[in-house]
Amino acid sequence: MAFERDHDLNLEATELRLGLPGRAEDQPTEKNTPFSGVRGSKRALNEDDSKTKDFSNALDTKKSDQESVPPTKAQVVGWPPVRSYRKNCLQAKKTESDLASGIYVKVSMDGAPYLRKMDLKVYNGYSELLKALEDMFKFKVGNYSEREGYNGSEYVPTYEDKDGDWMLVGDVPWEMFISSCKRLRIMKGSEARGLGCAV
Amino acid sequence: MSSKRKKESPESDGSTRASNFPDEVLERVLGPVKSHKDRSSVSLVCKDWYNAERWSRTHVFIGNCYSVSPEIVTRRFPNIRSVTLKGKPRFSDFNLVPPNWGADIQNWLVLFATKYPCLEELRLKRMTVTDESLEFLALSFPNFKALSLLSCDGFSTDGLAAIATHCKNLVELDIQENDIDDKSGGWLSCFPETFTSLEILNFANLNSDVNFDFLERLISTFSQDLTANQCSELESAFNNCKNLRTLSGLWEATALFLPVLYPACSNLTFLNLSYAALQSSELAKLLAHCPNLRRLWVLDTVEDKGLEAVGLNCPLLEELRVFPADPFDNEIIHGVTESGFVAVSYGCRRLHYVLYFCRQMTNAAVATVVQNCPDFTHFRLCIMTPHQPDYLTDEPMDEAFGAVVKTCTKLQRLAVSGLLTDLTFEYIGKYAKNLETLSVAFAGSSDWGMRCVLDGCPKLRKLEIRDCPFGNAALLSGLGKYESMRSLWMSACKVTMNACRLLARQMPRLNVEVMKDEESDDSQADKVYVYRSVSGPRRDAPPFVLTL
Numbered sequence: 001m002a003f004e005r006d007h008d009l010n011l012e013a014t015e016l017r018l019g020l021p022g023r024a025e026d027q028p029t030e031k032n033t034p035f036s037g038v039r040g041s042k043r044a045l046n047e048d049d050s051k052t053k054d055f056s057n058a059l060d061t062k063k064s065d066q067e068s069v070p071p072t073k074a075q076v077v078g079w080p081p082v083r084s085y086r087k088n089c090l091q092a093k094k095t096e097s098d099l100a101s102g103i104y105v106k107v108s109m110d111g112a113p114y115l116r117k118m119d120l121k122v123y124n125g126y127s128e129l130l131k132a133l134e135d136m137f138k139f140k141v142g143n144y145s146e147r148e149g150y151n152g153s154e155y156v157p158t159y160e161d162k163d164g165d166w167m168l169v170g171d172v173p174w175e176m177f178i179s180s181c182k183r184l185r186i187m188k189g190s191e192a193r194g195l196g197c198a199v
Numbered sequence: 200m201s202s203k204r205k206k207e208s209p210e211s212d213g214s215t216r217a218s219n220f221p222d223e224v225l226e227r228v229l230g231p232v233k234s235h236k237d238r239s240s241v242s243l244v245c246k247d248w249y250n251a252e253r254w255s256r257t258h259v260f261i262g263n264c265y266s267v268s269p270e271i272v273t274r275r276f277p278n279i280r281s282v283t284l285k286g287k288p289r290f291s292d293f294n295l296v297p298p299n300w301g302a303d304i305q306n307w308l309v310l311f312a313t314k315y316p317c318l319e320e321l322r323l324k325r326m327t328v329t330d331e332s333l334e335f336l337a338l339s340f341p342n343f344k345a346l347s348l349l350s351c352d353g354f355s356t357d358g359l360a361a362i363a364t365h366c367k368n369l370v371e372l373d374i375q376e377n378d379i380d381d382k383s384g385g386w387l388s389c390f391p392e393t394f395t396s397l398e399i400l401n402f403a404n405l406n407s408d409v410n411f412d413f414l415e416r417l418i419s420t421f422s423q424d425l426t427a428n429q430c431s432e433l434e435s436a437f438n439n440c441k442n443l444r445t446l447s448g449l450w451e452a453t454a455l456f457l458p459v460l461y462p463a464c465s466n467l468t469f470l471n472l473s474y475a476a477l478q479s480s481e482l483a484k485l486l487a488h489c490p491n492l493r494r495l496w497v498l499d500t501v502e503d504k505g506l507e508a509v510g511l512n513c514p515l516l517e518e519l520r521v522f523p524a525d526p527f528d529n530e531i532i533h534g535v536t537e538s539g540f541v542a543v544s545y546g547c548r549r550l551h552y553v554l555y556f557c558r559q560m561t562n563a564a565v566a567t568v569v570q571n572c573p574d575f576t577h578f579r580l581c582i583m584t585p586h587q588p589d590y591l592t593d594e595p596m597d598e599a600f601g602a603v604v605k606t607c608t609k610l611q612r613l614a615v616s617g618l619l620t621d622l623t624f625e626y627i628g629k630y631a632k633n634l635e636t637l638s639v640a641f642a643g644s645s646d647w648g649m650r651c652v653l654d655g656c657p658k659l660r661k662l663e664i665r666d667c668p669f670g671n672a673a674l675l676s677g678l679g680k681y682e683s684m685r686s687l688w689m690s691a692c693k694v695t696m697n698a699c700r701l702l703a704r705q706m707p708r709l710n711v712e713v714m715k716d717e718e719s720d721d722s723q724a725d726k727v728y729v730y731r732s733v734s735g736p737r738r739d740a741p742p743f744v745l746t747l
Contacts, residue, residue, distance in 0.1 A: 078293030078665075079640065080526045080556060080583045083350060085376040089474060090524060 103178055109137045109155070109186040120178045126170050133157055137186060144170045150189070159184045225251040235260045257281060262685050264326065265710065268734035269307045273314040281320035281345075282311070288688050288728055289638075290663055291325060292350055295690055295726065297714070299741050303327045303353075305335075306739075312339040320371075322347040333358030337365035345371035355380035363389035464488040471496040473522045483508035494518040499534035499556060506539030510546025518552035519543060526556065526583060537564035544571035551609075552577040559590040560617060565599035575607040579614035585641035585666070588618040597622040604630040611658075614638035624648035628655025636661040649673035653680050663688040671698035674727070678702065681709055686730035694724045696747075702729065703747035710736055711747040 102119035116136055123129045130141050142153025149168050150156045157169040161180045169177070169184070229251055232238055235258070242252040258281040261267060273279075286302025288295075304326050311318055318340045328351050336343065343366050348354075356379065362372065363386055467489050472482070473496040482497065482505040492513045497505065499521050509516065521535055537560050544550065550572040560582050569575060580599075588595055596617035604610060604626050611633055615623060619642035627634065628651030635658050643649065649669040652659065653676055661684065670693030681687055681702075696713065703711035714726040736746045 075527055076585065076666075078290065078295045079585065080523060080581055081290075081293045081638075081640070082523065082526045082556075083292045083376055084294060085350070085378060086473075086522065087526070090526075 103181075105159075105181055105183050107133070107136070107184040107186070109139070110188045110191070112137060118184070120181060125174050126177075130157060130169070133184070133186065139186070146171075154189050156187050156189050156191075157184065158187050222247075222251060222254075226255040229255045233258070254278060258320075259283070261285065263730055263732075264302055264307070265737055266685070266730060266732045266734070269310040271734060273310055277314070279315050280317055281322075282307075282315075282318065283322040283324075284326060285324045286326035286351075288663070288686065289325070289661075290665065290688055290690065295665070297743060298352075299327075300744065301327070301737065301739050301741065303329075303332075303739070305329065305332050308332055308335055308339070316340065317342050319343060320345040320347075322349075323351055324349045326351050327353040328358070329353045330355055330358035330361070334361040334365075337361045342368060344368050345373075347371070347373040348375070348377050349373075350376050352378035356382045356386040360386035360389045363387065367391075460485065461488045466491060468492060469494040473498055473520065476500045476524055477505070478502075479504035479508065483512075486512040489513065490515075492516055494552075496520040496522070498522050498524045500524045501535075502533060503535055503539035503542065506535060507542040510542045510544075513547060515549060516543075516547035517549050519547070519550060520552075520554040521556055522554075523556040523583065534558055537561050540564060541567050544568040548572060549574070551575050554579040554581075556581045556583060558583050559587070560596065560599065561589045561591050562594065562596060562598040562602070563589075563591075565596075566602040569603050569606040573606050574609060575603065576609050577612040578603050578607065578610060579612065579638070580616055581614065582617040585616075586618045587616075595620050595622070597626070601626040601630075604634075608633065610634055612636040615642055616640060617642075620644045621648035621651070624651045628652050631656055633658055635659060637663070639664045639667055641666045643667045643669060646670055646673035646676075650676045653677040660685045662686075664690070664692060666691040668693060670694055674698055675702060678705055681706065681729055682731050684731070686728065688726075688728050690726040692727075694727055695722050696724050697722070699724045699727055700747050708732065712737075712740070713745045713747060714743055715745070 102121045104117050104119050107116045107118050118132065118136075120129070123132065126144075133139075134141060137155075139155045140153065141155060141157060142150040144150055158166050159169055159177070159181045160183050161167055162182060166185070172180070225247065229238075229241060229248075232241060232252075238252055238256060242249045253275050254277065256276050257278060259272060259276055259279050260283045261272065262285050264284050264286045284304070284307065287300060290296065291300065302325065304323060312335070316339070319342050321336065321343075322345075326348075328348060333354055336346070338361075346362060346366075346369070354377075359374065359379075362369070464485070465488065468491055470489060470492055476498055477485075477500060479501050482501045486492070486508050490512065493515055495509065495513065495516060495518070497509075497520070501508075501521075506521070509519065521539075523534060525534075535555070535557050537557070540553075540555060540557070540560075541564050544567065548571060551574045553575065554577075557580075560580065565580070569578075582596070589599075596615075597620055599617070600613070600615050600619070600623045603613065608630075610631055613627070613631065613634060613636070615638070621644045624643060625648070627637070632655075634656045637652060637656070637659065639662075646669055649664070649667070650673055652662070653673070659680070665688075667689075669689065674689065674694050675698060677687070699711050699713055703709065708731060710728075710730055710732045712728045713724045714728075715723070716725040719725050737744070740746055
């Protein structure tokens with residue numbers, strides 16, 4: 001499905017972040033060869049020590065780097081400088097608490113008499129979730145496209161988000177989805193027509 | 200028990216002595232001199248003093264295990280009872296050094312077993328220690344009292360079991376932040392039932408089966424230091440710990456559990472909460488009971504509010520370390536900011552050691568902090584996104600570190616971060632006259648920056664640099680300086696193999712080692728490690744370490 005490939009979804013545009021607009025918190029790429037993707041590269045060529053020149057170069061490189069930021073942020077080896085030991089401990093704790101608290105949401109299907117409950121945490125992405133829904137409720141969901149939603153399917157997966165709005169499953173990045181989804185509803189295709197156009 | 204030195208004839212050195220001061224008396228006089236720097240000075244006075252010093256020395260500190268060989272050490276110092284050894288370059292803590300690089304303790308232990316059978320203490324940092332070595336240690340030194348392993352690797356809990364089983368006189372066991380293969384299996388219970396000598400037990404974060412009855416018995420005899428893994432089960436023990444001075448571990452510290460600690464906190468001077476994800480209110484409530492705190496380690500989950508509580512409750516605080524709970528997640532914006540830092544500085548005027556991980560900082564805030572706390576000796580600021588400017592003014596962070604070096608004249612250790620130009624390094628070279636250790640990452644504009652530091656900091660001993668635009672000219676400008684330093688590390692800079700070869704050729708008493716990255720071209724020296732040594736190039740270098 002289209003949304004499996006991150007770069008089709010334009011994650012950057014929909015990403016919620018705090019901070020001054022226009023600042024890219026991008027990280028240099030993993031290669032440790034001198035200045036691959038590191039902002040300092042342009043400054044390095046400038047042997048002239050004039051400080052203002054350095055500074056304006058820094059700003060220039062910052063701006064131009066923003067355009068070339070790769071959609072997925074690669075991590076720099078050994079940065080921030082946290083001991084592997086501490087890193088591993090914190091990872092372990094995070095996994096523990098992640099595993100401990102699932103994200104359980106009610107799932108309903110139009111026409112079905114009973115609700116079900118699902119733990120969204122066990123799925124790695126939309127394709128797994130939809131497969132699970134199909135298995136659970138014995139239906140087939142159509143192909144998803146950003147523009148037309150689930151065109152041509154009898155049933156359409158939707159969800160209610162934190163603000164109480166009903167959204168089409170697949171519209172937002174997966175991480176955002178599982179943190180904002182309050183409940184799922186598998187609607188009849190005819191009823192869902194309006195949702196595909198929701199912004 | 201110490202080796203006896205042979206009587207030397209009065210005129211053996213060919214000169215007329217001003218006084219026939221008996222050797223033994225001089226040795227006795229020098230006995231209380233403990234600091235290794237003082238002892239170094241003593242040994243340089245004259246031959247008599249050199250000899251008296253070497254015979255009377257009981258503790259040796261070796262800051263770089265490759266700077267000297269075990270043979271040279273044991274030949275010079277016959278009566279050593281305590282050894283401190285440091286191995287790998289510090290950036291190995293952050294995965295910049297491949298495994299099997301070296302710094303193995305085994306050869307040292309083998310020689311110590313013959314030359315120092317009375318060895319009592321061994322403190323290792325960033326060394327490779329195998330289970331076989333630990334067992335060898337436990338069996339070879341009947342008087343062994345204290346073992347400290349910090350950031351070491353190569354061993355498992357089996358090795359610890361050998362220590363617990365065979366070291367009958369163990370007083371201190373300090374195992375921290377090591378890369379241990381945790382096989383559980385209850386190594387702790389290898390301590391004999393009747394064991395009472397242990398006073399310091401520190402083994403944070405092993406998942407081993409901890410026999411809490413045993414721990415409780417141990418704890419009731421502790422007067423000074425305690426750390427434990429799952430303190431939640433030591434509730435009753437804490438009521439007996441009125442003299443507790445340090446406390447760490449605390450993995451499972453929850454709001455429900457913390458009040459259990461309160462009775463034990465009034466004399467607490469060191470509190471390590473850096474593995475407990477506390478919120479600001481929990482920390483505030485705890486700190487209200489810790490008025491004597493001198494050193495505090497926390498996670499940034501406490502946020503600025505938590506740090507405000509630090510400023511309010513801990514006027515005697517000297518050291519603060521704030522670690523990041525989510526260092527690799529750029530999308531989470533919480534943690535601490537410049538305002539928490541400033542809040543602490545207003546309340547804790549005696550602060551002299553700070554390690555601060557944050558996602559935003561301003562020049563003005565840092566200037567305020569050092570104005571409030573001018574006595575910093577260790578200032579380590581880590582703005583976690585590389586090249587990040589002052590988030591309010593968008594300027595480089597040069598003025599922040601300028602303020603630090605201008606105001607804190609006693610500064611010994613500095614770690615810089617954020618967007619920095621050569622100006623930062625000009626400031627450092629000009630003002631940081633007591634600086635001994637400098638860590639630089641993603642900073643500077645040109646060779647000039649590094650040259651300023653090499654020229655301007657007379658006491659510089661350790662310089663570690665990564666991902667900076669410093670090249671051959673900078674490297675070679677330090678030719679005359681590196682022998683007065685312990686080591687230089689440069690990785691992902693602009694240094695070439697030829698420059699390294701030139702350095703190695705010109706300075707035979709330096710070891711110049713290069714490690715190349717997989718995809719780099721032949722001329723680049725990706726990772727360079729330069730250090731002085733009296734024992735020549737390493738003989739145990741693995742194939743990926745090129746000795747030039």
